[in-house]
Amino acid sequence: MTSPTAPVATTGYPWPIETTRLANGLRVVVSEDRTAPVVCVNLWYDVGSRHEPPGQTGFAHLFEHLMFEGSQHVRKTEHMKLVQGNGGSLNATTNPDRTNYFETMPSEHLELALWLEADRMGGLVPALTQETLDNQREVVKNERRQRYENVPYGDAWLRLLPLLYPPGHPYHHATIGSMEDLNAADLDTFKAFHQQYYAPNNAVLTVVGDAGAAEVFALAEKYFGAIAAVPDIPPAPDGTLPGPAPEPAREEVTAAVPAPRIYLSHRTYPFGTKGYDAMTVLATVLGNGRGSRLYQRLADGARIAQPDYIGAYGVDLAHAPAPLIVTATAKDGVSLETLEAGLSDVMRSLIDEPVTDDELNRAKALLTTAWWRQVSTAGGRADTLGRYATQFGDPAAAAERLAQWLAITAEDVTEAAKEVLRPESRVTLTYLPGEPS
Amino acid sequence: MTLVTSRPAPGAARPYAFPAVRRISAHGGTVIAAHLPGQILASAVLLLDAGAARETAGREGTATVLAKSLEEGTRKRDSAAYALALEGLGAELAPSVDWDAFRVGVSAPGPLLAGAVRLAAEAARTPKLDPADVARVRDDEVTALRMDWAQPGPRADAALRGDLFGADGRYSRPLHGDPTSVAAVTVEDVLAFHEAWLLRPGVLLVAGDLDGLDLDALAEAAFEGTSGEPLEPAGPLGVVLPDRRRTILVDRPGSVQSTLRLGHRAPERATPDYVPMTLAATVLGGAFTSRLNHLIREVKGYTYGIRGSYAMTRRSGRFEVAAGVQTAVTAPAIRDTLGEIARTEAEGVTEAELEVARSWRAGQLSVEMQTPGAIAGALASLVVHGLPDDYYETLRREYLEATVERVSQAAADHLSTDRLTLVVEGDGAVIRDELAEFGDLADAEV
Numbered sequence: 010m011t012s013p014t015a016p017v018a019t020t021g022y023p024w025p026i027e028t029t030r031l032a033n034g035l036r037v038v039v040s041e042d043r044t045a046p047v048v049c050v051n052l053w054y055d056v057g058s059r060h061e062p063p064g065q066t067g068f069a070h071l072f073e074h075l076m077f078e079g080s081q082h083v084r085k086t087e088h089m090k091l092v093q094g095n096g097g098s099l100n101a102t103t104n105p106d107r108t109n110y111f112e113t114m115p116s117e118h119l120e121l122a123l124w125l126e127a128d129r130m131g132g133l134v135p136a137l138t139q140e141t142l143d144n145q146r147e148v149v150k151n152e153r154r155q156r157y158e159n160v161p162y163g164d165a166w167l168r169l170l171p172l173l174y175p176p177g178h179p180y181h182h183a184t185i186g187s188m189e190d191l192n193a194a195d196l197d198t199f200k201a202f203h204q205q206y207y208a209p210n211n212a213v214l215t216v217v218g219d220a221g222a223a224e225v226f227a228l229a230e231k232y233f234g235a236i237a238a239v240p241d242i243p244p245a246p247d248g249t250l251p252g253p254a255p256e257p258a259r260e261e262v263t264a265a266v267p268a269p270r271i272y273l274s275h276r277t278y279p280f281g282t283k284g285y286d287a288m289t290v291l292a293t294v295l296g297n298g299r300g301s302r303l304y305q306r307l308a309d310g311a312r313i314a315q316p317d318y319i320g321a322y323g324v325d326l327a328h329a330p331a332p333l334i335v336t337a338t339a340k341d342g343v344s345l346e347t348l349e350a351g352l353s354d355v356m357r358s359l360i361d362e363p364v365t366d367d368e369l370n371r372a373k374a375l376l377t378t379a380w381w382r383q384v385s386t387a388g389g390r391a392d393t394l395g396r397y398a399t400q401f402g403d404p405a406a407a408a409e410r411l412a413q414w415l416a417i418t419a420e421d422v423t424e425a426a427k428e429v430l431r432p433e434s435r436v437t438l439t440y441l442p443g444e445p446s
Numbered sequence: 447m448t449l450v451t452s453r454p455a456p457g458a459a460r461p462y463a464f465p466a467v468r469r470i471s472a473h474g475g476t477v478i479a480a481h482l483p484g485q486i487l488a489s490a491v492l493l494l495d496a497g498a499a500r501e502t503a504g505r506e507g508t509a510t511v512l513a514k515s516l517e518e519g520t521r522k523r524d525s526a527a528y529a530l531a532l533e534g535l536g537a538e539l540a541p542s543v544d545w546d547a548f549r550v551g552v553s554a555p556g557p558l559l560a561g562a563v564r565l566a567a568e569a570a571r572t573p574k575l576d577p578a579d580v581a582r583v584r585d586d587e588v589t590a591l592r593m594d595w596a597q598p599g600p601r602a603d604a605a606l607r608g609d610l611f612g613a614d615g616r617y618s619r620p621l622h623g624d625p626t627s628v629a630a631v632t633v634e635d636v637l638a639f640h641e642a643w644l645l646r647p648g649v650l651l652v653a654g655d656l657d658g659l660d661l662d663a664l665a666e667a668a669f670e671g672t673s674g675e676p677l678e679p680a681g682p683l684g685v686v687l688p689d690r691r692r693t694i695l696v697d698r699p700g701s702v703q704s705t706l707r708l709g710h711r712a713p714e715r716a717t718p719d720y721v722p723m724t725l726a727a728t729v730l731g732g733a734f735t736s737r738l739n740h741l742i743r744e745v746k747g748y749t750y751g752i753r754g755s756y757a758m759t760r761r762s763g764r765f766e767v768a769a770g771v772q773t774a775v776t777a778p779a780i781r782d783t784l785g786e787i788a789r790t791e792a793e794g795v796t797e798a799e800l801e802v803a804r805s806w807r808a809g810q811l812s813v814e815m816q817t818p819g820a821i822a823g824a825l826a827s828l829v830v831h832g833l834p835d836d837y838y839e840t841l842r843r844e845y846l847e848a849t850v851e852r853v854s855q856a857a858a859d860h861l862s863t864d865r866l867t868l869v870v871e872g873d874g875a876v877i878r879d880e881l882a883e884f885g886d887l888a889d890a891e892v
Contacts, residue, residue: 046460089734094802096809113813120454131449147747154702155750155770267596300529317590374536381487386816
């Protein structure tokens with residue numbers, strides 16, 4: 010059987026994109042698609058945990074929770090009730106780079122979604138109370154317990170970040186923050202946080218689906234036009250780093266975990282650069298799927314790693330060299346040392362053994378499917394356009410990402426590996442089962 | 447200028463329609479396909495009547511070991527060549543097992559779907575199943591289950607299931623088995639399960655832009671070399687409730703949260719009360735503004751989230767509330783949770799709450815069914831539960847027309863606060879004493 014090759018993508022975004030900017034600086038992006046009677050409204054605010062000063066870790070994320078607790082014309086609990094009660098799905102996320110809010114609605118409720126978003130952009134502070142802050146602080150502390158503290162290996166990300174980024178770097182601390190800082194959060198700080206960052210000129214509004222650009226532009230003016238711009242929004246601390254870490258870092262944890270596990274990580278390149286595109290292809294060659302080098306050599310070949318718990322991925326951060334994370338968990342009776350030696354060999358192979366055509370085609374085919382999956386929903390498209398508008402100033406740049414991945418050569422992968430994946434710059438985090446010391 | 451003070455009224459709603467469904471019978475099987483014009487990705491699911499309920503007692507997890515063995519090579523190629531061939535199309539095999547079915551799914555850009563289905567069928571119909579490979583996969587699955595069971599949740603789930611379905615054989619054991627039952631699975635068990643259940647044609651579900659897909663060719667790929675008639679479905683297990691409430695403690699020393707699983711049995715999916723039950727559960731614990739999430743998260747701050755729902759399969763059903771709460775508030779959280787279940791059982795729902803639940807469930811049929819994968823899943827439900835092609839239009843109408851009386855009656859009929867089993871997985875040294883107030887306390891045997 011001859012396998013057909015993946016179709017060559019001329020564009021990764023074959024839908025229209027129209028943009029405008031309101032007088033107050035709010036950028037509006039519209040991508041019409043009338044296929045289904047649904048519309049997604051998405052807001053990217055250019056503020057994340059990288060903006061948090063010492064002593065205020067976790068504030069950007071706790072603030073995201075407060076955005077659902079009512080605003081000037083929306084009573085407490087009404088936001089969720091209005092979105093779900095009109096058939097919609099909603100959520101919000103915070104990461105080191107940014108905070109996003111989004112709801113997908115049956116399209117007759119587009120205007121409702123815009124009104125809700127405008128009200129909490131322009132009118133959150135009058136509705137913010139101590140009671141709400143105290144309640145959501147407890148919710149977030151339970152989120153921390155549930156996601157990071159009460160699960161084996163759950164704190165790996167919290168441990169990796171300070172090993173990867175030096176003190177004072179905007180990515181040094183995790184978005185969830187520390188219990189101490191969360192306990193110290195006071196109301197005035199959050200009011201000031203909103204007034205500083207939740208400004209129309211610090212946001213991108215993206216609407217995708219069953220709505221036209223002219224209609225959305227007019228509605229954006231109607232609902233958001235009255236919100237004043239905020240002058241001189243302070244940037245986050247500079248994330249520039251001179252290159253890969255100058256020396257390796259290592260942390261060994263003994264904890265109540267079921268098997269030895271290793272995380273290897275490197276600072277690579279910022280998301281959006283050619284270097285990071287090479288890293289994206291590299292991560293797929295290395296650790297995505299049963300045909301990947303890690304799976305083939307350590308799970309299938311040497312059989313020292315558990316097949317369900319091996320892989321590699323990049324964390325798509327744009328404001329400093331983003332991490333590549335490689336992880337494997339030992340099979341029964343395999344030592345941490347054996348596993349680490351195996352992982353190191355596979356990592357070195359990226360420098361020593363050129364990526365073959367088969368490996369490259371496999372990676373590109375998987376990335377092609379992943380790309381189309383990401384843009385197969387109104388919500389996925391809106392978030393993608395919001396990202397490219399916020400981080401690169403142009404939503405249409407999203408259309409180029411797939412072609413940029415497909416243009417990566419075996420040499421590009423090897424060059425990137427040589428530059429940023431050397432053992433001398435590696436972060437190693439190991440877990441051993443046992444009583445925590 | 448100021449913010450717009452009043453909430454805008456909705457625009458004109460477009461009529462709801464599930465994607466056009468096309469059925470063909472060819473090459474010994476049936477293809478059911480949904481047309482998604484303009485979609486670049488396409489999904490296909492081979493749906494086989496080979497769910498976990500068909501496993502042998504004491505060997506729970508056999509189907510899961512088989513699912514994971516399918517990619518260890520076929521009669522045509524070894525595992526590495528198979529991975530390269532399939533992933534070279536941008537597809538990955540997604541075999542899965544639930545109570546009612548065994549599914550083998552693939553997604554790929556439309557033009558590559560036929561090749562992906564051919565490979566999926568090759569793995570499902572003609573896997574190599576070399577004994578040494580199957581034994582290794584089995585051992586790996588034991589390890590993977592131990593990893594999973596080290597997290598909060600699986601042991602509590604197993605304790606609840608064991609209590610609710612204790613007299614119902616396979617249904618009393620975890621869907622994917624436990625580390626002990628999987629360790630007992632033999633190579634012969636896996637080969638026999640394949641031989642007995644995976645060689646009938648089954649049904650192929652397809653979702654994508656059908657203008658570019660040849661359904662006959664997909665049928666040929668999916669059904670080649672198969673034979674046998676569809677199996678007769680077995681009857682429902684019925685609803686058996688204990689005569690009083692009981693509490694089961696699953697010890698997790700040092701846990702900073704208590705994992706709650708409160709449940710009792712309920713009717714199976716075919717119940718005429720499916721819609722009002724779903725809406726009652728949405729008011730109680732489904733929507734973000736549900737009674738449980740509002741009180742336990744938004745007022746009390748005890749949890750990151752709490753959910754209540756009915757889960758229904760072809761033969762069984764159960765009501766369940768699930769949450770992780772801070773250890774220090776375990777008893778108050780259970781007390782408040784029982785209070786809201788009891789209130790819903792006794793007083794039913796209000797029109798204001800039901801209005802949210804109706805619109806949300808109806809709207810989700812379009813909002814959450816945008817991808818080929820989601821549509822293929824919706825098609826699978828039609829097959830598993832014997833529903834007509836226009837079912838989703840009917841379902842939407844039934845949601846929107848449900849009355850307070852009907853939904854309240856369903857809550858009264860299908861909630862039973864005093865007969866719940868309360869499973870609490872947490873730090874026994876801290877919480878054991880305070881659990882006594884909730885009824886007979888036993889330690890879990892998991």
